Amino acid sequence: MLTNKETTRAKEEPSLESWLTDLVYEFVTDLVFVTDAEGRFMRVNKAFEERTGYNQEELLGKPTHLLYPWDHDKIEANKKKIWEKDFVSNVEMAYLTKEGKNIPVIVTIGTARDSEDNPTGLVFVARDTSQINELLNGLQASNERLKQANRELEQAQEQLIRSERLAVLGQLAATISHELRNPLAVIGNVCYYLSLRLKHADEIVREQLETLEREVASCNKIITDLLDFSKPRQPTLSKASLNAIVSRSLSRSTVPGGIEVVAELDQDLPQIMVDGEQIQQVFLNIVLNAVQAMDTNGKLEIRTRKRSDSVEIEFKDTGSGIARENLDKIFDPLFSTKAKGVGLGLAVSRALIEGHHGTIEAENGLGRGTTFTVKLPLEVR
Amino acid sequence: MRGKASILIVDDEAGLRGTLADILRAKGYLVVEAANGFEAIQTVKRQLFDFIFIDMRMPGIDGVETYKEIKQICPQAKVAMITAYAVEDLVQEALSSGAYGVLYKPLDMKKAMGLLEKALLGS
Numbered sequence: 001m002l003t004n005k006e007t008t009r010a011k012e013e014p015s016l017e018s019w020l021t022d023l024v025y026e027f028v029t030d031l032v033f034v035t036d037a038e039g040r041f042m043r044v045n046k047a048f049e050e051r052t053g054y055n056q057e058e059l060l061g062k063p064t065h066l067l068y069p070w071d072h073d074k075i076e077a078n079k080k081k082i083w084e085k086d087f088v089s090n091v092e093m094a095y096l097t098k099e100g101k102n103i104p105v106i107v108t109i110g111t112a113r114d115s116e117d118n119p120t121g122l123v124f125v126a127r128d129t130s131q132i133n134e135l136l137n138g139l140q141a142s143n144e145r146l147k148q149a150n151r152e153l154e155q156a157q158e159q160l161i162r163s164e165r166l167a168v169l170g171q172l173a174a175t176i177s178h179e180l181r182n183p184l185a186v187i188g189n190v191c192y193y194l195s196l197r198l199k200h201a202d203e204i205v206r207e208q209l210e211t212l213e214r215e216v217a218s219c220n221k222i223i224t225d226l227l228d229f230s231k232p233r234q235p236t237l238s239k240a241s242l243n244a245i246v247s248r249s250l251s252r253s254t255v256p257g258g259i260e261v262v263a264e265l266d267q268d269l270p271q272i273m274v275d276g277e278q279i280q281q282v283f284l285n286i287v288l289n290a291v292q293a294m295d296t297n298g299k300l301e302i303r304t305r306k307r308s309d310s311v312e313i314e315f316k317d318t319g320s321g322i323a324r325e326n327l328d329k330i331f332d333p334l335f336s337t338k339a340k341g342v343g344l345g346l347a348v349s350r351a352l353i354e355g356h357h358g359t360i361e362a363e364n365g366l367g368r369g370t371t372f373t374v375k376l377p378l379e380v381r
Numbered sequence: 382m383r384g385k386a387s388i389l390i391v392d393d394e395a396g397l398r399g400t401l402a403d404i405l406r407a408k409g410y411l412v413v414e415a416a417n418g419f420e421a422i423q424t425v426k427r428q429l430f431d432f433i434f435i436d437m438r439m440p441g442i443d444g445v446e447t448y449k450e451i452k453q454i455c456p457q458a459k460v461a462m463i464t465a466y467a468v469e470d471l472v473q474e475a476l477s478s479g480a481y482g483v484l485y486k487p488l489d490m491k492k493a494m495g496l497l498e499k500a501l502l503g504s
Contacts, residue, residue, distance in 0.1 A: 185487035189400035
């Protein structure tokens, strides 16, 4: 019971309680509203009005779930808990503004009680997290960018290590290759001499000599690949027919009898500026790969055609194909799945085609086999 | 002409020089060998040659220098340079100074004989 004197003073000076209430309704930047026991709006603060676009008068007595239609069930389900616990914190919700916009909020919901401690309603104190979310998204985006930059750096570093390694390898290869060419040349000369002198020897002797010559040639190919790879040569360009280079490459390849070769050469293919020797070397490499992939039986189809800005040469075999995990690696130097071979043929091929500003790609067929596609630009850049 | 033509082989590698000489002799040519540029220059001062094979890389005077000297003394001889490298600035230098052709090691003997016969026919 208040005395008269005290009542008079209370009228003159606002009580701490009403001062706090004013503070909450006028100055607190969190969004606050109070409901009655049935979940209808009783009071909202200024920050709430500003942010949601509703005002106190229009909301009075309306069910609060118009504000959070998506979270209505969640609140209902937790009502009992809220009643008992006095308050729950950090409830993530979305408020719907009068204009139909969503505001993400984190809410503390408390229970209002009368003097007998009976719950009379709920108090929602919400913090607008849209700005925090924006900040978080921004942070996440810059984090992604950082990660990407880091990945790129790592790749660049790997590339650098690889090119350094290759440079050392290249120097070594060049020296050794050159030194090997002299004795190889002597063996080649001796072969030739013996075949001159043994023209009338029996078939086995002549076969042996041919084997020797063939092996010298394959040794020389390894050396050529190594040298081409370690010291790439600028292409010497002249106008040439790609069809003629395909035919020449085929005539120089050894294809087992069980392999059928079909060439569909576009007769209207324009001549383009290429280094004929280099392109032939690439085609020889591709044909050799195809033949090795097919063993003794199969079909090799070669097609040439004109595209809008390039000439395309396709080599399609029915061989064993390339394992999916290796498809990206086959043009890498020193990569080989064959028991025989250094793994430079396709690496050199790619380098030569890139030297012509062209592209070379490998693709597995649907059932089996591989298709290599070389594209060379119509116009020299 | 063939069988009587005289050929000089200049190469510091005895194996290469010797085997090429054997082949050419087996084909009926008259062959003289020189183990370096200096020896080659001395040789052409004493004797005329129709065709000369010169290795590009030799200790002392290199192949191109040797060729330039020999050209002064024996201008009618056709000269083929031999090299183990496909990429070589010296190859261009030799060709632009008038060398007849370039052959690569290991020698493609059909090509080498073709070049030789063509050169001798033209002379």
